[in-house]
Amino acid sequence: MITLSHLSCCFGEKQILHDINFHVGEGDFYAILGANGCGKTTLLRCIAGLLTPNSGEVNISPSGGEATERPIASFSARELAQRIAFVRQHAQTDFEFSGFETVLMGRNPYQRRLQNESQADWDIVEQCMRHTNTWHLRFSRPHEMSGGELQRVMIARALAQSTPIILLDEPTSNLDIAHQFDIMELLCDINAREHKTILLVVHDLNLALQYCPQALLLHDKGILAHGATSEVLAPDNIRTAFGVEAEPQQGHLSLRPMTKQL
């Protein structure tokens, strides 16, 4: 579905990612983990085609399945938007489109200019909003919604894009714990029911452990570990990546700062 080969990325002189090689299969649900500034968001933006890597390339399958992958540089913005949906970290609120109009924008990659939305578009939007439990927000303006509601509207828009791949950049930060569970349950449901490939940047290791079957741990410009989340989040890996002591307890991690050696 997605293959990264020899991906390297720098900002000016500073190398962010170095020689990343990785493959994501169809229907995978990956948590991308790592300390602040380790390149999680950069990686996601490269996959979304928002950032051009300095070397290496990102390949995705043009139609679902594992069939012949193509570098994303060969897709037009429109073609890419029919395959990858990206939910940003900070949902923007400084415009006054209603919830319905916002989700309807997700249909843009399927519309021609000067063309109005079809009944099919409206049906898809309603379905996506009902699925994400945001249908009651269809007339609300962004400033009338809570952070959790706005985030769900953004996920509804990503669903309305009808893409096989959804990327999310910290969708649960800034939300209280109940809403974090809410969003994660929703993503699991989307992954299970619609078989969408999901890559998710998340900071809460326990949230990842609880909901994401697979994880990718970034450290020092490269991949430290990947595979089943419980194995990736071994105490050794956590110590290397975050400098934090971890102790697994019945499918849960107990975390504490490393004791300083005096």
Added chain:
Amino acid sequence: MKRPVAVLLLAVLLLAAMVGCSMMGVVRFTWQEMWHSPIFWQLRMPRIVLSVMVGATLSVCGAAYQSVFRNPLTDPYVLGISSGASLGAAIAIIAGLQAYLWGIGSCALLTALLTVLFIYRIASIGNRMHTTTLLLTGVCLTFLITAVISFLMVLHHDKMESIIFWTMGSFASSSWFDVALVAPVTLAGVFMVLYHSKDLNLLLAGSETAQGLGVEVEKVKRRLLFFTTLMVAFAVSSCGVIGFVGLVVPHCVRLVTGPDNRRVVPYSIFVGGLFMLMCDTLARTVLQPSELPVGSLTALVGAPLFIYLLYKNKKRI
């Protein structure tokens, strides 16, 4: 109300207003006289057509800029087009080019385009256009050019009045020649902005979001800026700097229609044209036979209207 119906209604209203306004003025005539009157055909009609086109241009470009720059305070002059044009006009007036057909206009057009070109050069990094740099450079250059113009005026006392009068904007000397120059650019530009109105909505949500939703952001941005720049440059060169319209008409429309540019852009064409027509008619009739500068009237009439609309719609801001 359905969009086509509303647009049709506005178009009819605009046409009616154009006919109505052409009847007003120092010289009054009946319907029969009107068809044979050179005053009607050679003075009033070109003036009315030009004012409608300029009003539409400024409003549509204002709407486009506010979405492209995602900033409600931008107007069509924010990139320094107006100051660039004023500099050209000042030079032309000092050099005595008024005597020639479009002597001031061509100078103004040239300097306006050069100014914007200079700003684009500075603000493009690789093939991307950095919008904040674009805005800041525009504002800064405006100050610089204004200073140069003041300096020119001090050096040429005798021309000061005509320079100031030009910068306040006026349709008094409009001719069919102006109309013929401005019309093609206006038509092409308005069509371009209309064509991209859905993209403008997505740009309003942020350029990365727009990219993610299938808009070729840099391409669309460059195309829109190219056409709007040409439109505004031609408009300013033909009639001088008329402020306020481009800033406020799109906002007034938005207060009624909401932020969707597929409504804001078409309505702005007619509301902008209508507003400019009204202001110009006032400018030439209130103090007959002398004229008020239309640039000051737009703000005088428009500002209270806009503040009233803001007040009435308090909840939505």
